[in-house]
Structures are given as structure tokens and as C-alpha cells.
Amino acid sequence: LSFTIYLAQVQKRTMERTFLLLAAFIFSSGQCQDTDPSRDPDASLAVCKPDICRLIRDSGVYSAQILELQRLIQEQAQQLQEQAQQLQALQESTSAAVPRVAFTATMSHSLGPAMGQTTVKYGVILSNMGNGYNPATGFFTAPVAGMYYFRYTMFNNLGPTPNSMMSLMRNGMAMVTSLDGEGDDNNDSASNAAVLQLEAGDNVYIELYGSRELFDNAMRFNTFSGFLLFPL
Incomplete structure (x- = not known):
């Protein structure tokens, strides 16, 4: 014009x-x-x-x-x-x-103490562009090969025990871990993140370790997020 x-x-x-x-x-x-x-x-x-x-x-x-x-x-x-x-x-x-892949999911209730390593199923989806995250399994499945960014948060307000420990997993292997050590204080939180190279079909998820617990309510303290940086 x-x-x-x-x-x-x-x-x-x-x-x-x-x-x-x-x-x-x-x-x-x-x-x-x-x-x-x-x-x-x-x-x-x-x-x-x-x-x-x-x-x-x-x-x-x-x-x-x-x-x-x-x-x-x-x-x-x-x-x-x-x-x-x-x-x-x-x-x-x-x-x-270039596919558009991004998600954020949260919990709405507490989890644990876990009997063994347990996959955390974040049931409240805030966004799920590309439908890579499955709330029924807690898995994010990469739709394409590429570099991805992931981040999670954990929260515990139960004092000395049981405390929290969880890892970001890729196909059964721990990538990064967060730990809330024992102490006399309450309301402890932590987070961790990683940039991972994934192949199409790889699974990324969060595991809570045995005898550990997460606290959550309608405030949604615990989150799991990820998105595609660029395809390969």
C-alpha cells in the first residue's frame, strides 16, 4: 500500500x-x-x-x-x-x-511421603503448547529433536522430617537434583534447571525420592516447566 x-x-x-x-x-x-x-x-x-x-x-x-x-x-x-x-x-x-513447544504445570495438593522413587504428576496445566506434557503420566515427550530448557520448583513446610528431595529425569537418568536438608525451620523451597539435548520421543519428568514429601495447595508452590529452544 x-x-x-x-x-x-x-x-x-x-x-x-x-x-x-x-x-x-x-x-x-x-x-x-x-x-x-x-x-x-x-x-x-x-x-x-x-x-x-x-x-x-x-x-x-x-x-x-x-x-x-x-x-x-x-x-x-x-x-x-x-x-x-x-x-x-x-x-x-x-x-x-519450527514447532512451538512450551508448557507449565503445577500441583494443587501435597504428595508423599513416597514409598519409593515416584514420578510427580503435575495435574494443573497452565499452558501446554504442542501437547508435549501429559498430566496423566507426568512425562514431557519431545516431539522433535532439539535443545530444550526445563525448570522445576519444590516446596516443603513440614519442619525437620520428612524433607524433600527430587530430580529432573531424562529417560530414567537423573540430570539435576534439589534437596531440602533436615532442620528446625519451616517453609523451605528450592528450584533447579537444565538445558538438555533431546531426541524425538525422549521423556523428561520429575521424580520424588522415597520417604520424601512435597507440600502444596491452591497457591501452587511446585511447578514443572519446559520449552523448545531450537530444533536440531
Whole structure:
């Protein structure tokens, strides 16, 4: 739209130049009319004829230049339109090729003490773009190979025991771990994060260790989040 406006302005300026050239031609022709009756009109006309011829010749050159300029502008407008269409197609294909993967899930109630290592199932989904996270299993399954970012938080307000200990797992292996050691204080929290290279189908999840517990309620202290940084 902006280029169309620009083209209209160029055409307007071209018409204005043409009008000025025509006005100059008429004015010059008028100047050739000698009002002195004592002078020879044929001599005055002889002087003016070369000027008129030059103006006519120059006007033809200017007209040709204007037409050439208009042709070049139209060609450039067509090229810009084609490039814009190609850019839009490239952007659409790129957006379609890169999946959008991101999620955050939380707990709404306490968990534990666990009898053994237990997968934490975060049942409250705040976002799940790409549906990679499954609240029924607690697993995030990578839809494509790539570099992913994960982060989790844990919360415990039960004092000395049982305390909390949990790990970020990838296909059964602990990647990073958080521990709330025994003490006399309450309301302890911790978090950890990792950037992991995953293959399509890899599972990432959180495990709570045996005899450990997490406290939660409607405030949603415990969270599990992740998103795709870029595909590989």
C-alpha cells in the first residue's frame, strides 16, 4: 500500500513537470509576439523560430525520458511485489517447519511421603503448547529433536522430617537434583534447571525420592516447566 502511494506521488510530480514544461513553451511562444508596429514582423518571427524549434525538440526529449522513468518505476514496483510475496512464503514455510513447544504445570495438593522413587504428576496445566506434557503420566515427550530448557520448583513446610528431595529425569537418568536438608525451620523451597539435548520421543519428568514429601495447595508452590529452544 505504501509503495502504491509512492508511485502515485511520482506520477503526480511527473504530470506537474509536464505541465510546467508546456507552460514554459506557451510563455516562450508568447514572447515571440512583438508589439512594436514599427519593427518588421518577419524579422521578429525569424528570431523566434529557432527558440520554438528548440523548445519543441527539448519537450520531445523530456517526454521520452518521462516515459522511460515511468517504465522503470513500474518494473521496480513489480519486482518489489514479487520479492514481498517470496518473503511472505519463506516466513510461512519457516514458521510451519519450527514447532512451538512450551508448557507449565503445577500441583494443587501435597504428595508423599513416597514409598519409593515416584514420578510427580503435575495435574494443573497452565499452558501446554504442542501437547508435549501429559498430566496423566507426568512425562514431557519431545516431539522433535532439539535443545530444550526445563525448570522445576519444590516446596516443603513440614519442619525437620520428612524433607524433600527430587530430580529432573531424562529417560530414567537423573540430570539435576534439589534437596531440602533436615532442620528446625519451616517453609523451605528450592528450584533447579537444565538445558538438555533431546531426541524425538525422549521423556523428561520429575521424580520424588522415597520417604520424601512435597507440600502444596491452591497457591501452587511446585511447578514443572519446559520449552523448545531450537530444533536440531
